[in-house]
Amino acid sequence: MATIIPFKAVRPARDKVSLVTCRSYDEYSPAELASQLDYNPFSFLHVLNPAYVNMHKLSESIRFKSVHTKYREYKDEEILKQEATPVFYLYEIQSKNKVFTGIIAGTSIADYQNNIIKKHEDTLQYRVEYFKDYLHQTGFNTEPVLITYPDNADLKQWITQRKQRRPLYLFSSLNRDKHTLWRIKDPQEIAWLQAEFANMPSLYIADGHHRSASAELLYKQDKESGNKNLDYFMSFLIAESDLKIYEYNRLVNDLNGLTKADFLSALAKYFDIENRHLELWKPDKKFEFGMYVGGEFYSLTLKHKQFATVHQALDAQILYTKVLQPLLDINDLRSDERITYIPGNKPITTIKEMVDEGTFAVGFMLYPASIDEIKELADNNLIMPPKSTYIEPKFRSGLVVYEL
Numbered sequence: 001m002a003t004i005i006p007f008k009a010v011r012p013a014r015d016k017v018s019l020v021t022c023r024s025y026d027e028y029s030p031a032e033l034a035s036q037l038d039y040n041p042f043s044f045l046h047v048l049n050p051a052y053v054n055m056h057k058l059s060e061s062i063r064f065k066s067v068h069t070k071y072r073e074y075k076d077e078e079i080l081k082q083e084a085t086p087v088f089y090l091y092e093i094q095s096k097n098k099v100f101t102g103i104i105a106g107t108s109i110a111d112y113q114n115n116i117i118k119k120h121e122d123t124l125q126y127r128v129e130y131f132k133d134y135l136h137q138t139g140f141n142t143e144p145v146l147i148t149y150p151d152n153a154d155l156k157q158w159i160t161q162r163k164q165r166r167p168l169y170l171f172s173s174l175n176r177d178k179h180t181l182w183r184i185k186d187p188q189e190i191a192w193l194q195a196e197f198a199n200m201p202s203l204y205i206a207d208g209h210h211r212s213a214s215a216e217l218l219y220k221q222d223k224e225s226g227n228k229n230l231d232y233f234m235s236f237l238i239a240e241s242d243l244k245i246y247e248y249n250r251l252v253n254d255l256n257g258l259t260k261a262d263f264l265s266a267l268a269k270y271f272d273i274e275n276r277h278l279e280l281w282k283p284d285k286k287f288e289f290g291m292y293v294g295g296e297f298y299s300l301t302l303k304h305k306q307f308a309t310v311h312q313a314l315d316a317q318i319l320y321t322k323v324l325q326p327l328l329d330i331n332d333l334r335s336d337e338r339i340t341y342i343p344g345n346k347p348i349t350t351i352k353e354m355v356d357e358g359t360f361a362v363g364f365m366l367y368p369a370s371i372d373e374i375k376e377l378a379d380n381n382l383i384m385p386p387k388s389t390y391i392e393p394k395f396r397s398g399l400v401v402y403e404l
Contacts, residue, residue, distance in 0.1 A: 001198040002116055002149075004105040005232055006086035006190050010140070010401035013081055016042050018171040020079060021179075021396040024143065025049065042079055044142070044398025047071050060130075064137035071140060080401065088184035088193060089400060090162055091236065093393045095177045100393035101159055102238035103184075103193065104144060104400055107203070109219045109231050112212055117147065118202055118378035121209040122386075124334070131214035135404055136222065141215075142401045144234040145208030146391065148371070151239050155196055179396065197237075204378055206243055207391045208235075218404070227404065234402035236395055240371050246344030247366040248387040250319070251354055253338040254361045256328045260294040263327065263362075270322045271300035280348045283367040286315060290348075290365030292355055310376045315366050316388040323364070333386040343390035344368060 012020035019042040022028075028036065028045075036043050050070040058066070074080045089104040111117045135141055149155075162182060169181040184190060197203075205212060215233035222230055255263050267273060271289070276297040282290045289300040302322075307313035312321075324330040330339050340360065342350060351363035369389055377384060 002200045002203050003108040003111055004088075004103075004194055004197045004235075004237070005108075006088045006184070007106045007229070007232070007234070007402060008083045008086050009089070009104075010075065010080050010082045010403060012398060013078060014169065016079055017169050017399070018173070020044050021173070021398045023173075023175075024394065024397060027394075044074075047074055048397065060133065061137065064134055067134075068138045071138065080398075082403075083183075083185075085185060086190075088190060089168075090159065090182040090184060091399075092163065092180040093177055094180070095175075098244055098392070100238060100242055100244075101163070102236050102242070102393075104234065104236055105193075106232035106402065107145070107147060107235040107237075109216055109233065111203070112216055112233075115381075116202055117212070118204050118375075119209055119212075120205070120374050120378040120382070120384050121388075122383045123210050123213045127210050128213045128217055131210060132217040132221070135214060135218050140401050140403050141211070141234055142397050142399070143208070143211060144236040144395055144400070144402075145212045145215075146206040146393070146395070147203050147208075147235045147237050148206045148240050148243055149197070149200055149203050149237055151241050152196065152200075156239065158192075173396065179399070181399070202379075203237070204375055206238075206374075229402070229404050234400070236393075238393070243371060244392040245368045245371065245374075246390040246392070247368040248316070248390055249342045249344060249346075249351060249366060250324070250364045250387075251340040251342060251351060251360040252324070252328055252330065252362050252364075253359070254328075255293075258327070263293070264298075266327050267300060267323065270304075271302055274299045274301075280352070282348055282365040286367050287318070288367055289315070289319060291362065292348075292352055292365075293362040295356070309382070310373055310380070311382045311384075314369060314373065314377075314384065314388065316369070316385045319364060319366065320385055328362075341387040345390065345392070 019040055022044050025045065025048045033045065036045050047067060047070045050066045091104055092099065092101045107117060165182060167180045168183045169179065172178050212233060219230045264273060276299055279297055281297045281299055287302040287305055291298040291300055302318060311317060320333065330336050333339065348365060351365065354360050355363050
C-alpha cells in the first residue's frame with residue numbers, strides 16, 4: 001500500500017503567483033536568467049540564486065545559507081505564505097498540445113526504502129550528496145518528484161469533478177502554458193484520497209531519482225532530530241496515461257576514424273538501412289532508428305529482435321551495444337565528452353543543423369520508451385541506460401514549497 005500525506009505547504013501570494021513561479025533554474029540561458037533577475041523582483045530565481053553575479057566565487061555552504069536567507073525574506077515580506085493546515089493540491093498544466101493533471105502530496109521515505117515507490121534510473125552519488133546538503137542547509141524543496149500511478153477510474157472521475165470548482169490559482173506563464181491549482185483541505189476528501197492510494201501496491205518514479213535519493217539520505221542523516229517532515233518528500237502524482245514520454249536523441253562528435261561508407265557498411269551487419277535523403281525522418285515504432293550523417297537521413301531497422309531481458313531490448317541499449325560502443329568507441333554514456341543528448345521534444349531540424357555546422361558528425365533519433373517498459377524495468381530492479389527518457393510534465397519552481 002502506498003502512503004500519501006497532506007502538508008503545510010508554502011506558496012506565493014495569490015496576486016504574485018505568475019511573477020514568483022519560474023522554470024527550473026537550469027533551463028534558463030544566461031541572458032534569460034539575467035533578464036529575469038534584473039526586471040522581476042518577485043521571481044523565485046532570486047531565492048534559488050540570490051548572489052547571481054558572484055555565486056561562482058562563494059563556497060557551497062555560503063551559497064546554501066544565502067538561499068535560506070532569501071527564502072526567509074520572501075516569507076517575511078509575505079511574497080510566500082504558509083498554509084494554516086495540511087493540504088493536498090490538484091494541479092493542471094495546459095500546454096498547446098497536452099493537458100497534465102496531478103496531485104501534489106507528501107510521499108513516504110519508508111515506501112521508497114521498501115520499494116513500494118519503484119525506481120528505473122541509476123543515480124550519481126556526488127549529485128545525491130550535493131542536493132542532500134542543499135536540502136539540509138536551505139530547509140526547503142520546491143521541485144517535487146514526478147511519480148506515476150496506475151490509471152484509476154475513481155480518481156479520474158474525482159479529478160474531473162474537482163476541476164469544476166473555483167481554483168486557488170489560475171495564471172499563464174511566459175511560454176503560454178496555463179496553470180491551475182486547486183487546494184484540497186476538506187478532511188473527508190483528504191481521507192478518501194489517502195484511501196485510494198493505500199489500495200495501490202506500487203508507485204513509479206517517472207522523473208526525480210536524484211531528488212528522492214537525496215531526501216532518503218537526508219532522512220538517514222537527520223532522523224534523530226525528530227523532524228517528521230523528513231519522513232516524506234514532495235511529489236507530483238500523475239496517472240500513467242497522462243505522462244508524455246520522449247526519447248533522448250544522440251549526437252556524436254566524430255565517426256571514430258571511419259569514413260561514412262565504412263560506417264554504413266558496419267551498420268549493415270545489424271540493421272536494414274534505407275537512405276531517406278533529405279526527408280526529416282524519425283522512427284515511428286520500436287526497433288527503428290533515425291540517423292543523420294553526411295547531409296542525408298537514414299532509417300535503420302534492427303534485423304534480429306530476440307532479447308533475453310527488457311533491458312537488452314530497450315532501443316537506447318540496442319543503440320549502445322550495436323553502434324555507440326563497438327563502432328564509435330563511446331563507453332561511458334554519462335561522462336564521454338564526444339556524445340551529446342537532445343530531448344525528443346526538440347525538432348529534428350535541431351539535430352540536422354548541429355551536424356551541418358560541423359560540431360557533430362552524426363545524429364541518432366530514437367523511438368521513445370513506453371510506460372510498460374519503464375514499469376517492467378522497475379519491477380525487476382533493472383536500470384535504464386543514462387539519458388533514455390525525457391518525461392513531461394515539468395513543474396514550476398516556487399509554486400509549492402515543502403519545508404524540512
